[in-house]
Amino acid sequence: MTPLTLTTPPEHPFAQFVRILGKGKRGARNLTREEAREAMAMLLDGKVEDSQLGAFLMLLRHKEESAEEMAGFAEAVRARLQAPSIHVDLDWPSYAGKKRHLPWFLLAAKALANSGMRILLHGGGPHTAGRMYSEQLLDTLNIPLCRNWTRVEEALNHQQLAFIPLGDWMAPLQRMIDLRNILGLRSPIHSLTRILNPLGARCGLQSIFHPGYQAVHREASQLLGDTAIVIKGEGGEIEINPDATSHLYGTGNGDNWDEEWPALSAQRHVKPGSLEPEHLAAFWRGEVSDEYGQLAVISTMALALRALGEPREQALQRAAELWAARDQSLS
Structure with missing residues (x-):
């Protein structure tokens, strides 16, 4: 009799960012600026499931975002802007x-x-x-x-x-x-x-x-x-x-x-x-x-x-x- 082989599905690449924010009172922490940049890049590029998006946004909302997270998010957005050089005051x-x-x-x-x-x-x-x-x-x-x-x-x-x-x-x-x-x-x-x-x-x-x-x-x-x-x-x-x-x-x-x-x-x-x-x-x-x-x-x-x-x-x-x-x- 052939033994049953169980295959564990691979973890989604974005899951790490949800885990960082949601790992309980003692385990959770802020994203670093680099992590925030990477997470927002995946969100903007459509590489995230809708369930992950909702969880990520609400965990951030509950925790309250840090300055480093905000800066990392902004950098990811700016890297994807296709705007010409226009003078603005x-x-x-x-x-x-x-x-x-x-x-x-x-x-x-x-x-x-x-x-x-x-x-x-x-x-x-x-x-x-x-x-x-x-x-x-x-x-x-x-x-x-x-x-x-x-x-x-x-x-x-x-x-x-x-x-x-x-x-x-x-x-x-x-x-x-x-x-x-x-x-x-x-x-x-x-x-x-x-x-x-x-x-x-x-x-x-x-x-x-x-x-x-x-x-x-x-x-x-x-x-x-x-x-x-x-x-x-x-x-x-x-x-x-x-x-x-x-x-x-x-x-x-x-x-x-x-x-x-x-x-x-x-x-x-x-x-x-x-x-x-x-x-x-x-x-x-x-x-x-x-x-x-x-x-x-x-x-x-x-x-x-x-x-x-x-x-x-x-x-x-x-x-x-x-x-x-x-x-x-x-x-």
């Missing part, structure tokens, strides 16, 4: 969506672009119910929607402002973001998109809402050799909340710095009953007033000017001047 990721206040930061970006600053906006679409996303307001505010890098360059040359959806330049990351409603939680990909700076802008602006993550993002940008400012922006977007103190986490040329910006309003403003896109357009045209919006726009413009080297008081003054001098048409 500010990289402005927009992935959170707004639910309490209108996205005043879009007007700040428009006014800065109107003054000659070249700004790249990018986002991941409406992934969470009850929020207003930048993509929904592009037509209303005449912000160019670009589906490739050639169109981005044309828009930057013409309007100094361009928006490109994540799915058009890194589709695998968009797929991971879209798992939000299947997994029930946002994944670390939502954070990763903030530090990617795909065109190597002079400075990257980042908004991270959850406490403690701001310093991690700054460290990741420092590891990548980038200049960046990280804030806890209103609603998770790059927007100064004028009713609250803002802490700026800056990095550049290998050095870190911190600043506290005091609230611009002595009393908190009442949030609007509903978010009306036309109110943004009317405010841009000077047809309506909005005290909260005025403070949010000017202080967010000042944040961008601070990112490019201007001191706070000078940045606030010049932001007000640039806002007053904007072209109020939306054609």
Whole structure:
């Protein structure tokens, strides 16, 4: 009688990364920067099973990603970018969506672009119910929607402002973001998109809402050799909340710095009953007033000017001047 031979199936190459993160309280550890780079490379190249993808993202979400992991992930993404050399002053990721206040930061970006600053906006679409996303307001505010890098360059040359959806330049990351409603939680990909700076802008602006993550993002940008400012922006977007103190986490040329910006309003403003896109357009045209919006726009413009080297008081003054001098048409 021939003895029965049992064959053990080979382990999937990605299993090691799931094991590193999920091997219990005592056995689990962070990925090294090199491991993170390799793991993300496999994810982006489609060499991972869907079950592994879900497990990996949720283990990271539960553990909370480290700066070394974020840097390694970003390096894998950048190695797969097929973007031409395009001069950009500010990289402005927009992935959170707004639910309490209108996205005043879009007007700040428009006014800065109107003054000659070249700004790249990018986002991941409406992934969470009850929020207003930048993509929904592009037509209303005449912000160019670009589906490739050639169109981005044309828009930057013409309007100094361009928006490109994540799915058009890194589709695998968009797929991971879209798992939000299947997994029930946002994944670390939502954070990763903030530090990617795909065109190597002079400075990257980042908004991270959850406490403690701001310093991690700054460290990741420092590891990548980038200049960046990280804030806890209103609603998770790059927007100064004028009713609250803002802490700026800056990095550049290998050095870190911190600043506290005091609230611009002595009393908190009442949030609007509903978010009306036309109110943004009317405010841009000077047809309506909005005290909260005025403070949010000017202080967010000042944040961008601070990112490019201007001191706070000078940045606030010049932001007000640039806002007053904007072209109020939306054609």
